Amino acid sequence: MKLLLDECIDRKFAREFVDYEIKTVPQMGWAGVKNGQLLALAEAEFDLCITVARNLSF
Template sequence: MKLILDECIDRRLAKEFVGYEVKTVPQMGWAGIKNGQLLALVEAEFDVFITVDRNLSFQQNLPQFNIAVVVLQASSNRLADLKPVVPNILAILANVVKGKATVVSA
């Protein structure tokens, strides 16, 4: 399963997803691309898009994209605040549904 972290997430969080192929939006050269176009690029190469953008599911028509979206809920997007959410992300990855957003908190 291939995961991609949105550009607003610390790239060091990728190390927490052992056993998964993980890239970041900036690593792919997609920094600054708006959500609709970004999701179109992401769906061609990845299975799951991980973001902290809580408005994404309201701003985009997710069912049109063949990718699952995981929205992290933490007090900030700092690495220390996101790391406690990782076990819950790992627990739900096998069951995420493409075209839907799943909200995950610690």
């Protein structure tokens, strides 16, 4: 399973997910991308995006 950690999540959190492929938004070169566009990018490449953002598009 491929997981994406939003830039608001501490990258150390990735250690909790053993046996998963994990990338962070900055690792993908997506730092600063707005939430709606970020969701579209993430949907194309990841199974799950972990964030604490409250203003995501539905």
